[in-house]
Amino acid sequence: MVIESLFYFSLAVLQALEDGLKKADADPSVKAVMICGENGKFSAGADIRGFSAPQSHPGIGLAPIVSLIESSEKPVVAAIEGVALGGGLEVALGCHYRVAHVKARMGLPEVTIGLLPGAEGTQRLPRLIGVPAALDMITTGKHIPATEALKLGLVDEIAEENTIEAAIRLANKVIGQPLAPRRLSLKPVPTLPNMEAFLREALVKVKKQARGCLAPELCVQAVRAASERPFAEGLRRERELFRLLLSSGQARALQYAFFAERAVRRWATPAGASWSSANAQPVRSAAVIGLGTMGRGIVTSLVKANIPVVALEQDLENLKKGRKAVMLLLEREAMKMEGGAQRLDFHNPARLQFTVDFDLLRDVDLVIEAVFENMALKKEIFHKLSKICKPGALLCTNTSALNINEIASATSRPQQVIGTHFFSPAHVMRLLEIIYGSHTSPSAIATAMQLAKALNKIGVVVGNCFGFVGNRMMFPYVQQAVFLLEEGSRPEAVDEVLEDFGFKIGPFRMSDLAGLDVGWRSRQGQGLTGPSLPAGTPARQRHGQRYSPLPDLLCEHGRFGQKTGHGWYLYEKAGGRTATPDPWLHNFLARYRDTHGIKARAIDQEEILERCLFALINEGFAILAEGIASGPEHLDVIYINGYGWPRHRGGPMFYASTVGLPRVLAKLEQYSEVHPDVPGLRPNAFLRKLVAVGSPPLQEWMSYVSWQSPKL
Numbered sequence: 001m002v003i004e005s006l007f008y009f010s011l012a013v014l015q016a017l018e019d020g021l022k023k024a025d026a027d028p029s030v031k032a033v034m035i036c037g038e039n040g041k042f043s044a045g046a047d048i049r050g051f052s053a054p055q056s057h058p059g060i061g062l063a064p065i066v067s068l069i070e071s072s073e074k075p076v077v078a079a080i081e082g083v084a085l086g087g088g089l090e091v092a093l094g095c096h097y098r099v100a101h102v103k104a105r106m107g108l109p110e111v112t113i114g115l116l117p118g119a120e121g122t123q124r125l126p127r128l129i130g131v132p133a134a135l136d137m138i139t140t141g142k143h144i145p146a147t148e149a150l151k152l153g154l155v156d157e158i159a160e161e162n163t164i165e166a167a168i169r170l171a172n173k174v175i176g177q178p179l180a181p182r183r184l185s186l187k188p189v190p191t192l193p194n195m196e197a198f199l200r201e202a203l204v205k206v207k208k209q210a211r212g213c214l215a216p217e218l219c220v221q222a223v224r225a226a227s228e229r230p231f232a233e234g235l236r237r238e239r240e241l242f243r244l245l246l247s248s249g250q251a252r253a254l255q256y257a258f259f260a261e262r263a264v265r266r267w268a269t270p271a272g273a274s275w276s277s278a279n280a281q282p283v284r285s286a287a288v289i290g291l292g293t294m295g296r297g298i299v300t301s302l303v304k305a306n307i308p309v310v311a312l313e314q315d316l317e318n319l320k321k322g323r324k325a326v327m328l329l330l331e332r333e334a335m336k337m338e339g340g341a342q343r344l345d346f347h348n349p350a351r352l353q354f355t356v357d358f359d360l361l362r363d364v365d366l367v368i369e370a371v372f373e374n375m376a377l378k379k380e381i382f383h384k385l386s387k388i389c390k391p392g393a394l395l396c397t398n399t400s401a402l403n404i405n406e407i408a409s410a411t412s413r414p415q416q417v418i419g420t421h422f423f424s425p426a427h428v429m430r431l432l433e434i435i436y437g438s439h440t441s442p443s444a445i446a447t448a449m450q451l452a453k454a455l456n457k458i459g460v461v462v463g464n465c466f467g468f469v470g471n472r473m474m475f476p477y478v479q480q481a482v483f484l485l486e487e488g489s490r491p492e493a494v495d496e497v498l499e500d501f502g503f504k505i506g507p508f509r510m511s512d513l514a515g516l517d518v519g520w521r522s523r524q525g526q527g528l529t530g531p532s533l534p535a536g537t538p539a540r541q542r543h544g545q546r547y548s549p550l551p552d553l554l555c556e557h558g559r560f561g562q563k564t565g566h567g568w569y570l571y572e573k574a575g576g577r578t579a580t581p582d583p584w585l586h587n588f589l590a591r592y593r594d595t596h597g598i599k600a601r602a603i604d605q606e607e608i609l610e611r612c613l614f615a616l617i618n619e620g621f622a623i624l625a626e627g628i629a630s631g632p633e634h635l636d637v638i639y640i641n642g643y644g645w646p647r648h649r650g651g652p653m654f655y656a657s658t659v660g661l662p663r664v665l666a667k668l669e670q671y672s673e674v675h676p677d678v679p680g681l682r683p684n685a686f687l688r689k690l691v692a693v694g695s696p697p698l699q700e701w702m703s704y705v706s707w708q709s710p711k712l
């Protein structure tokens with residue numbers, strides 16, 4: 001007998017499973033049962049949306065179904081195609097046998113949505129594959145391929161072709177064999193000589209990695225229960241921990257992030273272009289111009305996506321350096337992929353070619369310019385590309401702040417020019433900010449989004465403004481961090497507060513890592529510092545607003561961060577990575593305050609957190625009001641995937657909604673009153689409007705935006 005289940009579990013699917021199993025058990029002509037999914041997919045587990053209404057969640061009925069399957073007196077075989085994830089894998093664990101298609105993937109990703117496997121998975125998996133492997137799967141949520149599942153003993157057989165037929169064959173073979181040894185609930189958890197020490201270390205490890213995220217820690221506790229308690233007691237513990245997570249708030253934030261990352265695929269612009277009507281052009285070949293840090297990562301990313309690449313440098317010396325670095329990156333990537341289904345083909349010149357000859361760009365479908373941030377240079381390159389490239393080619397510029405329209409103006413085809421802001425290291429970071437200019441065509445946007453998908457990145461479409469979304473929101477955040485130093489704080493104090501909040505790295509450590517000279521050059525270009533600054537400009541004021549020259553002064557002292565061995569911190573050597581608080585800097589700050597007549601005051605953690613975060617969020621409201629991004633999810637996805645914002649806090653705009661908009665507004669008003677010369681602290685009109693209309697849920701915010709003069 002065959003029971004079919006759907007992609008993710010609804011009440012109807014669970015009912016069908018229960019009915020089918022009971023019918024099969026009662027029918028003497030049925031000798032075995034096979035459970036499979038529809039359309040080549042076993043199951044992606046419980047419906048995640050349902051967890052926001054837990055009382056009526058169909059998942060509640062899942063554990064009893066898993067028990068029912070296991071207790072069947074007839075062998076039950078799972079035929080796993082596509083994915084068996086979460087509750088889907090838990091159902092398969094209830095089956096007596098599992099057959100997986102060679103391309104299937106399995107996992108317990110509940111931890112990534114702030115939960116733990118709540119349908120008995122934390123108790124059955126360790127019994128099947130042992131504590132270390134189970135713990136790894138449950139605490140990371142990773143998807144494992146069928147071949148690995150076979151090695152672990154998670155599946156009994158792999159089918160190269162027809163999984164259903166293979167499962168039926170296996171079912172026929174095992175009819176009449178005893179089922180007790182196949183019931184995982186009856187098996188003991190395999191012991192380890194050092195189980196206690198192993199679990200203790202695992203807990204320390206996940207706590208360190210998770211930085212305030214609860215789910216991984218509770219996953220370890222659930223697996224510990226499996227190793228220490230009888231099955232039934234372990235189940236009680238699993239349920240208790242699951243409930244705790246469900247009510248933690250982190251689960252809501254992580255599930256919001258899951259759907260936000262999918263929602264941003266449905267992009268739209270205020271001018272009416274959208275994902276639903278725009279057609280992407282195929283990208284069969286690409287070129288990358290500039291083999292600096294960004295270019296190298298982008299080439300690697302394209303090769304990994306199996307797109308043939310022409311890599312171009314301005315001269316042979318830089319080409320040689322770039323080629324060596326790219327090859328090293330690719331060797332490392334190839335090593336990571338060893339044993340997997342895909343192989344990297346980068347020694348073949350038809351797949352990866354290095355050149356100094358612009359003419360070789362003639363036939364490519366897409367060019368990504370990744371030279372350094374210099375408008376004149378970028379315009380020169382785009383002018384050249386406009387002459388050389390074939391008519392349909394998409395022309396992308398990798399920039400973190402420059403004006404896309406100005407770059408496009410150097411070409412005769414501005415409709416094909418688009419910004420693609422990669423994040424470093426470009427072959428690792430998942431975010432791709434995609435910036436359209438005034439003339440960028442919908443098809444160009446769709447093609448860039450398609451490219452993001454091919455590169456396994458999350459593309460987020462945004463409008464053109466200085467710093468786009470990510471860096472524009474970052475400016476007021478970093479500005480507040482520096483102002484706090486002027487007022488009496490220290491880099492390590494500010495970093496600690498933001499890292500305790502969950503940021504991977506605080507603003508000063510980040511600045512040291514990225515290099516202070518990057519921002520310095522940009523500020524020089526804007527005339528905020530350096531030789532073009534008009535004589536007589538007050539040291540701490542620009543255009544009537546508060547300005548801190550501290551970062552400029554550090555650069556003038558040659559303190560560029562890690563690369564020079566000192567910046568906001570001291571490092572063991574130039575290029576060192578271990579930051580220690582620097583007495584020189586503390587003295588320097590004290591002298592600076594004396595020079596400018598600033599009386600240092602004690603600044604508490606709350607003020608540090610609120611001034612940095614609320615200034616960033618305030619800019620987010622400005623971005624939404626201007627139509628630069630089409631929804632708060634876009635901002636949140638950018639921050640989670642590109643700026644180290646803690647995922648379990650759902651992104652800055654989601655965080656604002658959990659703090660409460662009236663509180664964010666009141667605090668900004670309070671800080672703005674004390675610092676009237678800081679526009680970043682002045683509450684944005686859109687935030688005010690949302691509070692005035694009663695702080696609607698985040699999903700409704702955009703209905704209150706009125707785009708009178710979209711900047712697009």
Ligand SMILES: CCCCCCCCCCCCC[C@H](O)CC(=O)SCCNC(=O)CCNC(=O)[C@H](O)C(C)(C)COP(=O)(O)OP(=O)(O)OC[C@H]1O[C@@H](n2cnc3c(N)ncnc32)[C@H](O)[C@@H]1OP(=O)(O)O
Pocket residue numbers: 008044045046047048049054055059060061062063083085086087088090109110113116117118119121239242243246259262263
């Ligand atoms: C107070 C009382 C409380 C009592 C409670 C106590 C008892 C509770 C018992 C609980 C039982 C728990 C059971 C189980 O342990 C929990 C779970 O199973 S949680 C779900 C786990 N599964 C996942 O996390 C998988 C998530 N999905 C994915 O990773 C991917 O979607 C995919 C399956 C790998 C497919 O990837 P893609 O091919 O890229 O496709 P998309 O990602 O774009 O997805 C397509 C489409 O489907 C939507 N979707 C996918 N999975 C789910 C899902 N599980 N639930 C809801 N929706 C899902 C996705 O959003 C896309 O939608 P679209 O954007 O197209 O609208």
